[in-house]
Amino acid sequence: MFSFFNIKCDKAHEICNKSQYNEATFSEKLKLNWHLLTCKICRLYTKQNSTITSICKEKAEDVKMQENNLSDLDKEQLKEKMEKLLQQ
Amino acid sequence: MYFYPVSETKTNTLNPNKWIDSYADYLYNYTIARVNDSDIAKDLVQETFFSGLRSAKNFEGKSTERTWLISILKRKIIDYYRKINSKKGQAEVRMSFYDNGDNEGNWIEERVPQSWDKSAEQNIENDELKSQIEICISKLPQKYAMVFRMKTIQEFETDEICKELDITSSNLWVMIHRARTQLRECMEINWFKK
Structure with a gap:
């Protein structure tokens, strides 16, 4: 019974990472939480991992607002190169 | 034409x-x-x-x-x-965070996370903090940075990334894991150190 719950720190991190994206399964979450009860270092790691996730989420919001377009100059240069290829 | x-x-x-x-x-x-x-x-x-x-x-x-x-x-x-x-020049620094000996799968002492400065941690909307994470991501080996960005910043689904880059999901999670452990350490050194 308890061997089901017994995971090492490396496995705990794997689950912890998945859960950052809500992709850990129910049984994985159980195992992780059980491990966290007994492992202080992984508790800290999990907390910090979540902090990193929150920062990245903030960044993701910024990125969504950005528009990336090619400059007119880039497009002109590209057109010239295309012309040359078309003439060949 | x-x-x-x-x-x-x-x-x-x-x-x-x-x-x-x-x-x-x-x-x-x-x-x-x-x-x-x-x-x-x-x-x-x-x-x-x-x-x-x-x-x-x-x-x-x-x-x-x-x-x-x-x-x-x-x-x-x-x-x-x-x-x-497959870039060879950029030799990957294989940082090991886990013990291989008797204590297999557990933390190596020097790599253990330190607790972070609370005041710095609460301020996640800070622009400087966002630039710091950007710096730390760009320090990662390129492939980890690419996968991590796609997953975390561009918020692609796991399946989509696997399909687009032709990798397996376990491959993806290994890269996410390495990216995150290195990021955590980089942020700790540069930002959250007490």
Whole structure:
């Protein structure tokens, strides 16, 4: 019974990472939480991992607002190169 | 200059003269979301158009012009990913966080996380903090940075990334894991140190 719950720190991190994206399964979450009860270092790691996730989420919001377009100059240069290829 | 499809039943045609005005920005945005580098993105878009021209005679008109160009671009992105994945010069610093001996799978003492400065931690909307994470991501080996960005910043689904880069999901999680452990350490040293 308890061997089901017994995971090492490396496995705990794997689950912890998945859960950052809500992709850990129910049984994985159980195992992780059980491990966290007994492992202080992984508790800290999990907390910090979540902090990193929150920062990245903030960044993701910024990125969504950005528009990336090619400059007119880039497009002109590209057109010239295309012309040359078309003439060949 | 027009390229007509062979069969009459097919309706889509290629019109390379209009490619840049019609699709350059679309392809560029598509690429930048995946490679996060304007120069590389420009190169890949250019190569896509060139390959498109060269293989225009193979266009069967079954898909739209745009879909067809995207399918070429997708190949280019996989090629780019494989190139950075196999880069030899940039020898990967294999940082080990876990013990291999008696204590297998557990923390190595020097690598144990330290508690972070509370006041710094609460302030996640801070712009400087966001630039710091950007610096730390850019210090990662390129392939980890690419996968991590796609997953975390661009918020792609796992399946989508696996399909686009032609990797397995366990492969993806290993890279996410390495990226995150290195990021955590980088943030600790540069930002959260008490």
